[in-house]
Amino acid sequence: xxxxxxxxxxxxxxxxxxxxxxxxxxxxxxxxxxxxxxxxxxxxxxxxxxxxxxxxxxxxxxxxxxxxxxxxxxxxxxxxxxxxxxxxxxxxxxxxxxxxxxxxxxxxxxxxxxxxxxxxxxxxxxxxxxxxxxxxxxxxxxxxxxxxxxxxxxxxxxxxxxxxxxxxxxxxxxxxxxxxxxxxxxxxxxxxxxxxxxxxxxxxxxxxxxxxxxxxxxxxxxxxxxxxxxxxxxxxxxxxxxxxxxxxxxxxxxxxxxxxxxxxxxxxxxxxxxxxxxxxxxxxxxxxxxxxxxxxxxxxxxxxxxxxxxxxxxxxxxxxxxxxxxxxxxxxxxxxxxxxxxxxxxxxxxxxxxxxxxxxxxxxxxxxxxxxxxxxxxxxxxxxxxxxxxxxxxxxxxxxxxxxxxxxxxxxxxxxxxxxxxxxxxxxxxxxxxxxxxxxxxxxxxxxxxxxxxxxxxxxxxxxxxxxxxxxxxxxxxxx
Amino acid sequence: xxxxxxxxxxxxxxxxxxxxxxxxxxxxxxxxxxxxxxxxxxxxxxxxxxxxxxxxxxxxxxxxxxxxxxxxxxxxxxxxxxxxxxxxxxxxxxxxxxxxxxxxxxxxxxxxxxxx
Numbered sequence: 309x310x311x312x313x314x315x316x317x318x319x320x321x322x323x324x325x326x327x328x329x330x331x332x333x334x335x336x337x338x339x340x341x342x343x344x345x346x347x348x349x350x351x352x353x354x355x356x357x358x359x360x361x362x363x364x365x366x367x368x369x370x371x372x373x374x375x376x377x378x379x380x381x382x383x384x385x386x387x388x389x390x391x392x393x394x395x396x397x398x399x400x401x402x403x404x405x406x407x408x409x410x411x412x413x414x415x416x417x418x419x420x421x422x423x424x425x426x427x428x429x430x431x432x433x434x435x436x437x438x439x440x441x442x443x444x445x446x447x448x449x450x451x452x453x454x455x456x457x458x459x460x461x462x463x464x465x466x467x468x469x470x471x472x473x474x475x476x477x478x479x480x481x482x483x484x485x486x487x488x489x490x491x492x493x494x495x496x497x498x499x500x501x502x503x504x505x506x507x508x509x510x511x512x513x514x515x516x517x518x519x520x521x522x523x524x525x526x527x528x529x530x531x532x533x534x535x536x537x538x539x540x541x542x543x544x545x546x547x548x549x550x551x552x553x554x555x556x557x558x559x560x561x562x563x564x565x566x567x568x569x570x571x572x573x574x575x576x577x578x579x580x581x582x583x584x585x586x587x588x589x590x591x592x593x594x595x596x597x598x599x600x601x602x603x604x605x606x607x608x609x610x611x612x613x614x615x616x617x618x619x620x621x622x623x624x625x626x627x628x629x630x631x632x633x634x635x636x637x638x639x640x641x642x643x644x645x646x647x648x649x650x651x652x653x654x655x656x657x658x659x660x661x662x663x664x665x666x667x668x669x670x671x672x673x674x675x676x677x678x679x680x681x682x683x684x685x686x687x688x689x690x691x692x693x694x695x696x697x698x699x700x701x702x703x704x705x706x707x708x709x710x711x712x713x714x715x716x717x718x719x720x721x722x723x724x725x726x727x728x729x730x731x732x733x734x735x736x737x738x739x740x741x742x743x744x745x746x747x748x749x750x751x752x753x754x755x756x757x758x759x760x761x762x763x764x765x766x767x768x769x770x771x772x773x774x775x776x777x778x779x780x781x782x783x784x785x786x787x788x
Numbered sequence: 789x790x791x792x793x794x795x796x797x798x799x800x801x802x803x804x805x806x807x808x809x810x811x812x813x814x815x816x817x818x819x820x821x822x823x824x825x826x827x828x829x830x831x832x833x834x835x836x837x838x839x840x841x842x843x844x845x846x847x848x849x850x851x852x853x854x855x856x857x858x859x860x861x862x863x864x865x866x867x868x869x870x871x872x873x874x875x876x877x878x879x880x881x882x883x884x885x886x887x888x889x890x891x892x893x894x895x896x897x898x899x900x901x902x903x904x
Contacts, residue, residue: 332871339874348892349883353876369871387865396822398896442893457893585820590860598865 315516320547321524322482323474323513326489327467328499329437329506330373335464336436337364337406337594342466344505348459356464358402363593370466371413373498374434375599375607377468378414380496380614381429387598388413388433390591398458399438407435407469409588413597419472419492420616421484422636428473439463468498474513474524478547479540486510486536491615491640503535510539514546516554525550526562530574533567542567546574618644625657634665641669649680655687663687667704675708682707686714696773699723723771731764731772735780738763750788757781807845809837 332342338355354362375385391409412433418426440462445454470489476482490508493499500507515527530546533539550560565574613621618639623630625647638644643664650660660683668677678686686707690700695718703717738760739746749756757778764777814834818825825833879892888895 334871334873338876339869339872340876341873347879349879349894351876352879352882353874357877357882365869366867367871368868371868389860394820396820398894441896455898456896457890458896459893585816587820592860595860595862595867596865 315547315551317519318516318547318551319519319521320478320543321474321515321517321527322476322478322543323527324472324476324482324485325511325513326470326472326486327437327509327511328377328470328493328501329508330370330466330468330498331500332367332369332373332466334367336367336370336434336466337464338362340461340464343461344502344507346461348461351461352463356401357460358400364406364591366594366597367466370434371597371599372607373466373496374413374432374468375604376496376498376611377470377493378417378432379604379608380492380611381414381417381419381432381470383414383417383429383432385414385599385604387411387596389596390434390594391588392591393435394587394589397438398456399441400463401439401460405436405438406591406594408433413599419485419488421481421488422619422631423484424631425481427475427485430471430473432468432470435467435469437462437465437467474515474527479543482512482543483536483540486539487640488615495612495614497612509533512539512543514543514550515560516547516550526560528560528562528574529564530567531564531577532569534569538567538569541572542574545572549574615639622647622657622661625651626661627658628661634661637665637669641672643668643677646677646680646683650684650687653681653684653688655684656691659691660684660687663690663700663704667701668708671705671708678704678707679711682712682714689714689718693773693776694718695723696771697775698770731768731777732780734764734767734772735760735777735784738767739784750785807838807842809834809841 329342334340335342335351335356338353340351340353340356343351355364378385388408388411390406392404393407393409394404396403412431414432415430417429417432419429420426439458439460442457442459444457472485476485486508490499490501490503493508494501502508503510510533512530512533513527514530515525517523517525528546528550530542533542546565553560561576564577566577567574619630619635622638622644623632623635626635628635638647638661646664646668647657647660651657663683663686668683677683683704686695686700686703689695689703690697695703699718699721702721703714703723706712706717706721707714742760742763745756745759749760760781761774761777764772765774811830811834814830814837815825817837818830818833883889883892883894886894
C-alpha cells in the first residue's frame with residue numbers, strides 16, 4: 309500500500325507523548341550515576357534492581373528540572389503523588405514502574421510553534437525510565453527474538469513524559485512540535501535533547517476524521533519512532549492506512565502499532581496483553597510532593613529566555629514577521645546573540661539576520677559562529693557600502709574559518725567597494741563607450757541592463773556593488 | 789478478548805464499589821500477575837477477594853464529605869536526596885545472582901511467548 313495516498317477530504321489528528329530523560333547526575337530514586345554509554349550493568353544498586361528491602365528516595369534536582377519543563381510549557385505546578393504502574397516485562401526488575409497517575413506535577417499548559425500556532429499540553433509528569441533490552445535473533449525484532457539481553461543502567465533514570473492535546477495536524481506539524489519542544493527542553497537545561505541517544509523518545513497517537521468533523525476518530529498509538537524523520541513518515545503512513553481502511557468500509561481498531569523503519573510501515577503488535585491493566589496504586593514508599601510557592605517561583609525566575617520569546621526579539625529587531633523562516637533558523641541555531649550584538653553595535657539588524665540565516669547557518673557545519681564584535685563590524689561595512697554583498701560574503705566566510713578583523717581581511721583581499729561617485733563615473737564611461745546599446749536600452753530593451761552591469765563589473769574588477777550599479781543605471785535612463 | 793476488570797482502585801469516590809468478583813476475573817488478575825492457579829486456588833481466591841472487596845465497599849460507604857484525600861499515613865511531604873552519585877554494586881556480584889547471564893548482560897527468555 310502506498311504511504312502517500314490522497315487524503316482529500318480527511319484530516320490527520322495527532323497527539324504526541326514525548327519522554328525526555330533529565331540531565332541529572334544520578335537516577336530518580338537512587339544515587340546510581342545517570343550516564344549514557346557506560347559499561348552495561350555498572351550503574352546499578354539494590355534500589356534500581358528492585359532488591360528486597362530497598363527504598364526509593366526522590367532526587368531533588370529531578371523535581372526542579374520537572375518544574376522547569378512544566379513552567380516553560382506554561383503548565384501549572386501542583387501537589388503530586390507517585391503511583392506504581394504494575395506490569396510484567398523484564399525491562400523493570402521491580403515488575404512495576406514508579407510514575408505519576410492522577411496527580412501529576414505539571415498540568416494544563418501550551419507550546420507555541422514558530423508558525424504561531426499553540427498546541428495544548430495535557431500534563432508533564434515525572435517517572436523513572438526502564439532498563440534497555442536488546443533482542444537477539446529474529447533480526448532484532450521483538451516478536452521473533454530467540455532471547456533478550458538486559459542492561460539496567462537506564463532503569464531508574466529520571467524522565468518527564470510530556471503529553472500533548474490532539475491539536476497537531478499532519479506529519480510536518482508533528483515534526484515542528486517535537487523540534488520546538490526539544491529546543492525548549494534544551495533551553496531549560498533539563499535535557500540534552502539527543503534523540504539519537506534516546507534522551508528524547510516520541511510515541512504518537514494518530515487518528516483521521518472527515519475535514520470539518522468536530523469528533524475524534526479511534527486512534528492508534530505508534531511506537532518505535534527513533535528520529536524526526538521516522539515520526540513524519542509514520543504519521544503519513546498511518547493516516548493513509550486509516551483512510552484506506554475507512555474508504556473500504558472498515559473500522560479503525562484502537563491499538564498499539566509498531567513502526568518498521570526499513571519497511572516504512574506500521575504493524576499491529578498483536579499482543580494478547582493489549583488491554584492495559586496496570587493496576588495503578590499509590591507508591592507506599594514515597595511521600596507526596598508539594599513544592600512550596602517560593603520554590604516554584606524561584607524556578608520560574610531561573611528560566612532563561614525561551615525560543616518563542618527569542619524569536620519575537622529577533623523579529624522585532626529585524627522588522628520581519630515572527631513566523632519568518634530566517635528568524636526560526638537563527639534562533640534554532642542559537643545565533644540570536646549575534647543579532648543582538650549587531651544591534652547594540654548600531655548595525656542593521658535585518659542585514660545581520662539575513663547573513664546569519666544564510667551564510668553563517670550554512671557554514672556552521674564546518675566552523676563555529678563568527679566572533680560577535682567582528683560580525684557586527686562586517687555588517688556595518690556592508691550596510692555602509694564599503695563592501696559589496698559578494699565581498700561581504702567572502703569576508704564572512706574567512707571570519708568563520710580563521711577569525712580576525714573584517715576590515716583587515718577585506719584589505720588583504722584587496723576589497724574596496726567603489727564609493728558611489730566613483731561608481732557613477734565608471735557607469736558614465738561604460739554608457740559613453742556603447743551608444744547603440746544605450747539607445748536600445750532607453751527604447752525599452754531591458755535585456756541590455758545585464759550588458760551594462762557586466763561591463764561595470766569587468767571595468768571595476770568585481771569591486772562594484774552591482775545592486776547599486778543597477779539602481780544608478782535605472783536612474784540614468786529615467787532622467788535621460 | 790481479555791476480561792475487563794474494574795477492580796476497586798483505592799479511591800472512595802466510585803459510585804458503586806464492587807462486592808463480588810467472578811472466577812474469570814480472578815483468573816485474569818492471576819494472569820496479569822503471572823500466577824498459575826489451580827481450580828481449587830481459583831475458587832479460594834475468588835471467595836477471599838470478594839471479602840476484600842466487601843471490606844472496601846464498607847469503607848466506601850462512610851461519609852467522607854469534607855475530608856481531604858490522604859496521600860500517605862505519615863504527615864510528611866517533600867523528602868529528598870541531593871543529586872550526588874554514590875557507588876552502586878559490583879557487576880560480577882550482581883550478575884552472579886541472576887538465573888542466566890550473557891557477557892555483561894542479564895539474559896532472559898523470549899518475551900512475547902505464552903504467559904503462564
